[in-house]
Amino acid sequence: WRTQDRDVYLSVPVAPWEAELGGPIEVQTPGGASVEVTVPARFKPGRKLRLKARGIPAATPGDLYLELQVVLPAAHTEAQQQAYRTLAKAFAGFAPHASQGV
Secondary structure, X not given: OEEEOOEEEEEEEEOHHHHHHOEEEEEEOXXXXXXXXXXXXXXXXXXXXXXXXXXXXXXXXXXXXXXXXXXXXXXXXXXXXXXXXXXXXXXXXXXXXXXXXX
């Protein structure tokens, strides 16, 4: 958590499929409530989701900003490693490092 006035910024880890396909996730608000939020499909890093009046409770409550961070799952089993191989084939032209001149 980090705060700015009454607004709260929360870094939330999401799976790659949640970021790309969208869907519901559960987050805790500063007031202690659990709330379901729908991640929009094709959510890009750096964007924020704003939950109005879910920041620091007060007469005029702040907003809660969710900063989604894509987290890659580790491939411990052969089936999980095969899933990554299949993904690599499906996205053969994807080279995120290409823009870095590498």
